[in-house]
Amino acid sequence: MFRKLWAATAASNLSDGVSLAAAPLLAATITRDPALIAGITVAQRAPWLVLAFVSGALADRLDRRKVAQSANWIRAAAFAALTAAVLSGALSMPLLYVVFFAIGTAETLYDSVSAAWVPMLVGPEELTRANSRLQTTWVVCNEFAGPPIGGFLFAAAASAPFLLGTAGYLAAVALLALIPPAARRQDEPEGGPLTVRNVREDIVTGARWYWSSPVLRALSLVAAAGNAAVAASYGLLVLLAQDELGVSDEGYGVMLAASAVGAVLGGMTAGRVGGRFRPGTLILVTNLLSAAATAGLGLAVSPAVTVALMALDGFVVLVVSVHMVTLRQQIVPNELMGRVTSVYRVVAVGSFAVGGIAGGAVARAFGVQASFYAAGAAIAVAALAVLPVLSNARLAEVKRRAEAAAGPAEEAAPVS
Incomplete structure (x- = not known):
């Protein structure tokens, strides 16, 4: 089961890595203001400061497979919307900020779930090896493979990196579907209500x-x-x-x-x-x-x-x-x-x-x-x-x- 999570993480990380090079290049076609371009990174990081607590509570309260899939659905939809905007000529900096804020929000969900899910999928003696694979995969996809691929595809067509990113996130959704449903939080009754009060108490x-x-x-x-x-x-x-x-x-x-x-x-x-x-x-x-x-x-x-x-x-x-x-x-x-x-x-x-x-x-x-x-x-x-x-x-x-x-x-x- 861990191999499926590993493969899904690799697919989504490759999409992330592609955007590292493609997003600034795309922004540079709209503006040459360095502060506005740097704002993309700010938009993607901001959810960790304002939404991470809620994401952590959801990761514990809900089925972790469904949360992970939802995170990738959000990322796929965001990149699909960006692709459509590029192809239709409707691209703007506010849209880029919205897209990458959504990407960052999904990351808070996926990363919280992944950290909690790994110990459920491997034995205690395999934890270090599993984490080594995930960390190495992150480096390879985000720093080695992703950025060069993103730059090459952008040179061919501005929409191409985001089409590939959309496909990568959808592939992650499909791979996660192959993992049996995750166990619910131990103290949460089956079908327990998801309310603002309960989430606040969880946080x-x-x-x-x-x-x-x-x-x-x-x-x-x-x-x-x-x-x-x-x-x-x-x-x-x-x-x-x-x-x-x-x-x-x-x-x-x-x-x-x-x-x-x-x-x-x-x-x-x-x-x-x-x-x-x-x-x-x-x-x-x-x-x-x-x-x-x-x-x-x-x-x-x-x-x-x-x-x-x-x-x-x-x-x-x-x-x-x-x-x-x-x-x-x-x-x-x-x-x-x-x-x-x-x-x-x-x-x-x-x-x-x-x-x-x-x-x-x-x-x-x-x-x-x-x-x-x-x-x-x-x-x-x-x-x-x-x-x-x-x-x-x-x-x-x-x-x-x-x-x-x-x-x-x-x-x-x-x-x-």
Whole structure:
């Protein structure tokens, strides 16, 4: 059953990756205002800050297969409408914002469901391997295959990338239909009412569980620090590459590819790497390596060194991401997984905006290289700050208690 979810995720991720290149190109045919074009990304990210809690509650209250299918139906309809607008000459920036807000809304649904669904489809011993496959697939489709395909198709016809995207989302719907219906939330009676009050209570329950778990809060802090560091540093990488290293546009593309190559290798070997380290040690070591690599980029020693550091950073970030997702799935009751994951993701995704603003301010005041030093320092400080909570002994106890826990989620105490 997991293979069907994996294939559906690959199909939808490829559609996402195609749009990464095609959407800005399409917007550039309407306006040359960089702020308006950047607004597409804002529109797609915004649902994580305003709708993620509701999506998490729905992921736990409703049949997860149907929610995942609905998310892909929304994305397919949005891309179909965009395709029709391109073909009819009715394209506009407001329409692009609406389409990508809908895409982002569907992502909050699908990602919340996927995180909660994986532990239901594979055994505990297979969680790391399953998450490795999903994370690697995301990198391949969103960073390797999708953008080049999107650029090539757009050059052939502006509507072509979005036609392919529509087909990819529909294929995901069909693949998900092959998975047997998902179990309902354990404490929800069959056919229980879906009301505003019930959803609100569900959200409060998930937020309370998240806040009562020091381990989960520590994991989200590490993830937030890493994401903020990415926004603060990698968002300015083009300036570092051109102004400090003197690389060409082609060389800049190679730099980006190096990070993706490292990430793919990290996803493919995450299980083996995890077998050599205990969880607390793995989280600490990988984050310190990421901190060193990020700060090292600021030195701008040479293009070759920069490529090596980006590959290293991509590798360790994917390794730790896989194991942090697995750890979260191991300690959170499955019937609460959607809600708790939504809170977790709001913290992590929200940090992108904070990091981007902070990175720009540091670069303006002290130079572009300083933003890389500050980003590396932030990752290291966060990893060291949570060390007492994410110690090997603490995590082993948390996992033991999670395995022994029984009873409805609302009555179960957090396992940390």
